[in-house]
Amino acid sequence: MKEFELKYGCNPNQKPSKIFMKNGAELPIEILSGRPGYINFLDAFNSWQLVKELKEALGLPAVTSFKHVSPTSAAVGIPLSDTLKKACFVDDIEGLDESPLACAYARARGTDRMCSFGDWVALSDVCDVTTAKLIKREVSDGVIAPGYEPEALEILKEKRKGNYNIVKIDPNYRPEPVEHKDVFGITFEQGRNEFKISPELLENVVTANKDIPESAVRDLIISLITLKYTQSNSVCFAYDGQAIGVGAGQQSRIHCTRLAGTKADTWFLRQHEKVLNLPFKDTLGRADRDNVIDGYINQNEEDVCADGIWQKYFTVQPSKFTDDEKREWLASRQDVALGSDAFFPFDDNIERAKRSGVKYIAQPGGSIRDDVVISCCDKYGMAMAFTGMRLFHH
Numbered sequence: 001m002k003e004f005e006l007k008y009g010c011n012p013n014q015k016p017s018k019i020f021m022k023n024g025a026e027l028p029i030e031i032l033s034g035r036p037g038y039i040n041f042l043d044a045f046n047s048w049q050l051v052k053e054l055k056e057a058l059g060l061p062a063v064t065s066f067k068h069v070s071p072t073s074a075a076v077g078i079p080l081s082d083t084l085k086k087a088c089f090v091d092d093i094e095g096l097d098e099s100p101l102a103c104a105y106a107r108a109r110g111t112d113r114m115c116s117f118g119d120w121v122a123l124s125d126v127c128d129v130t131t132a133k134l135i136k137r138e139v140s141d142g143v144i145a146p147g148y149e150p151e152a153l154e155i156l157k158e159k160r161k162g163n164y165n166i167v168k169i170d171p172n173y174r175p176e177p178v179e180h181k182d183v184f185g186i187t188f189e190q191g192r193n194e195f196k197i198s199p200e201l202l203e204n205v206v207t208a209n210k211d212i213p214e215s216a217v218r219d220l221i222i223s224l225i226t227l228k229y230t231q232s233n234s235v236c237f238a239y240d241g242q243a244i245g246v247g248a249g250q251q252s253r254i255h256c257t258r259l260a261g262t263k264a265d266t267w268f269l270r271q272h273e274k275v276l277n278l279p280f281k282d283t284l285g286r287a288d289r290d291n292v293i294d295g296y297i298n299q300n301e302e303d304v305c306a307d308g309i310w311q312k313y314f315t316v317q318p319s320k321f322t323d324d325e326k327r328e329w330l331a332s333r334q335d336v337a338l339g340s341d342a343f344f345p346f347d348d349n350i351e352r353a354k355r356s357g358v359k360y361i362a363q364p365g366g367s368i369r370d371d372v373v374i375s376c377c378d379k380y381g382m383a384m385a386f387t388g389m390r391l392f393h394h
Contacts, residue, residue, distance in 0.1 A: 001029075001030075002019075002021060002025070003018050003019065004018060004019050004023065005018045006018055006038050006041075007037055008037070008117055009038045010038055015314055019041055019208060022180075022197055029212075030162065031165075031167055032157075032166040032168055033156065033157050033162070033163070033164055033166040033254045034142060034166060035165070035353060036142055036153065036164035036165040036167060038190045040041070040141055040142055042069050043141075044120055044122070044144040044169075046069055046072065046115075046229050047064050047144065047154055049076060050062075050074055050228070050229040050332045051063060051064050051074070052124060053228070054074060054092070054225050055124035057197060057198055057225060057376055058076055058154045058197070058218060059229040060100065060122075061076065061077035061124050061241070062077070063101065063105040063107070063123055064121070064123065064305045065108045065109050065112075065119045065120075065121055065253055066120040066121050067115055067119050067120070069231060070229075070231045070234075070249065071230055072108075072112040072116045073107070073112055073116070073226075074225070074226045075111070075222070075240070075242035075243065076104055076241045077099075077100025077101055077104040078100075079101060079103055080096070082101055084110075084240075085106070087270045087271045088107065088155045089232065089286060089289075090106040090111070090134065091166045091363055092105075093291060095130055096130060097115045098130070099130040099131060100110055101124075101125050101127070102128065102131040103365060105121070105122075105134050107241065108121075109138060110256065111242060111267055111286075112245075112263055112267070113223070113332055115293055116138075117139050117287055118140065118141055119140050119141065120140070120143070121135060122144050123143065123146075124145075125145070126145065126146060126147040126148060126149060126265055127143070127145045127149060127296075129152045130322070132152035132155040132156050133155060133221065135156060136159050137224075138166075138343070139287060140167060142165025142167065142185035143164075143167070144167060144169055145168065145169070146168070146171040153166070159212070168263070173193060176192075177192055177193075178190070178192070179192050180268060182228060184302060185216045187367055193228065195223060195335070197225050197228065198221070201387045202220055202385040203364070203385070204277065204386045206379045206384055206385070206386050207374055207378055207382060207384045209377075209378070209381050209382060211279065211383055212385065216335065216360040218239070219238040219336075219360070220337045220385070222242065223237070223339030223362065224362055226238070226268055226339070226341045227391060228341075228368040228391045230249050231393060231394065232342070233246060233247040233249070233250050233253055233341065233342065234246065234248045234250075234260075234340075234341045235259075235320075235338065235340050237261065237263070237338050237358065238263040238337045238338070238370040239336045239337065239357075241307075244264045244267040245261060245262070247260030253340070253342070253349055254349055254352065257349045257353060261356040264336065264356045264357075265330055265356055269321075269326060270293060270357075272321070272325070272326075274325070275321070276317070278292075278314065278318055280292070281314065281315055284313055292304050297326075300378070304318075310373055323324065330356070333357040335357065335360070336356060337358070337359075337361075338353050338360070338362070340361075340362070340364075341364075342391075343365055343366045344363055344365040347372050347376035350380070351376065354380050354382075360383070361382060361383070361385070362387055363387065364386065364389055366386075366388075
């Protein structure tokens, strides 16, 4: 297949639309089911690069959940605790621990479930049956992987009445070293960002605390590779083998940090016993539960515990999740890793990061206020590495 005609581009009025290889070669993909669209393929090709690189860097199966060309999360295949399984809505899955790929999927899809609603999934490894079963029951647009076990493929083909988008990519495909992009009829050219992110990137530790344990190195690598494929400006919090808060596409660095930190806080609060034991009605679907949990934690559009409202969601009225309870719980969550795709211009980012349990930081460095940022890290005993490498992605 040398080209594939799309229904339309980013929007229905943008026609004609297709994908093809400029050099006339065969596309490195097979479409096994469905008819992916323009944005689907943008998500597919960006997400595939992320999981491929994460697998190469850490030697573990990797999964990411993408939405509108940025990851909601990315994770590697580490077993989940019972609490984590319940928070990710996978505590009913038998044999989960036997599939590292399924564990990675459960983490990536379970981190920011609201943003992952209708996502695109990328798998670093051949999709197995357990992973396919997990994907099947979530609202998702499609999946890309280097292959599918026969039974796993049949499970996925049942999704969306047989119209679920399933893409197989050649894992040996290597793009040209120079890439092009047209904007307003003008062609941009640049060398591909082939910079390899590895533990050696974290050797220049500029703070008084030089200790970055192996687990933190892993999480910083996850954070940085996630950022490499996130629309900039961006900041990523990571913990226990997964990205737990991604702040993407903000004009201000502090807004990136606030957004990512708020998502990380929500992730941790989802694991509080009051949230895990909310008395949901059996008839309430998974997506509705996600919305109610977010409302319970963040008290956004409606008070889900209020009279006249709680009856829609719960069998009994739950007690409110108080600010004191939240602060106490978050204070117990420590050793979080944080990556930034560009330098921190002010120490307000460090102050905000501290509130979400950050202890390890990786950023390019190079600001005229580096000394102020380092001093703030030293105040809290954080370890910060200067990578010397910016990771903008647009």
